[in-house]
Amino acid sequence: MKKSILICLILAAAAFPLLAQSSSPTVDGTVGASEYAQSHSDSGVEIYSTFTSDKIYLAITAPGTGWVAIGLGSNVMNGATIFMGYVDDNGRMQFSVQKGRFHTHSPISDQTPVAEAMSESAGKTTLxxxxNRADFVDNGQTTLDYIYAYNRTAKNFRTRHNFRNSSTMVIK
Known part of the structure; x- marks a missing residue:
């Protein structure tokens, strides 16, 4: 009996770290401390990511009250699937999925996220x-190129960015 209890305790202790690692971020428009597995900072922009076996969780927080965007699958606008959003003057989220074409982008309807949320607080906007991981990551792929941008004040999807950049995230 004591041996069975001891074995159960050992198995439970071994499983605990696995449970902690498998928690997924909550898509609510805010980024909590230690909510995401990875983060990247660049000139006031914060990018967060967590990869699970079947999902990708992303967040971008940028200075200002205008639009924010993150695009996947390319380190330039051309070819990237771009997720853009802003909080309008009535406090409602405005969101669009767009495809980069050379130095512009236009709405698409074939690449919808599982969930999206936004907030605007303390002079920052968060998306x-x-x-779905399979939409952006192939089996065996270890990195994912992405672009990100924002406009500090514009509440539309056409005004040019004040800041843009690109990077590569490690798929963990």
Whole structure:
């Protein structure tokens, strides 16, 4: 009996770290401390990511009250699937999925996220996404190129960015 209890305790202790690692971010428009597995900072922009076996969770927080965007699948606008959003003057989220074409982009309807949420607080705008991993990551792929941008004040999808950049995230 004591041996069975001891074995159960050992198995439970071994499983605990696995349970902690498998928690997924909550897509609610806010980024909590330690909510995401990875983060990247660049000139006031914060990018967060967590990869699970079937999902990608992303967040971008940028200075200002205008639009924010993150695009996947390319380190330039051309070819990237771009997720853009802003909080309008009535406090409602405005969201669009767009495809980069050379130095512009236009709406598409074939690449919808599982979930999206936004917030505007303390002079910053945050967009959170839950995506199907298979839509952006091939088996064996270890990195994912992405672009990100924002406009500090514009509340539309056409005004040019004040800041843009690209990077590569490690798929963990």
């Amino acid at each position: 959170e996404l839950e995506l």
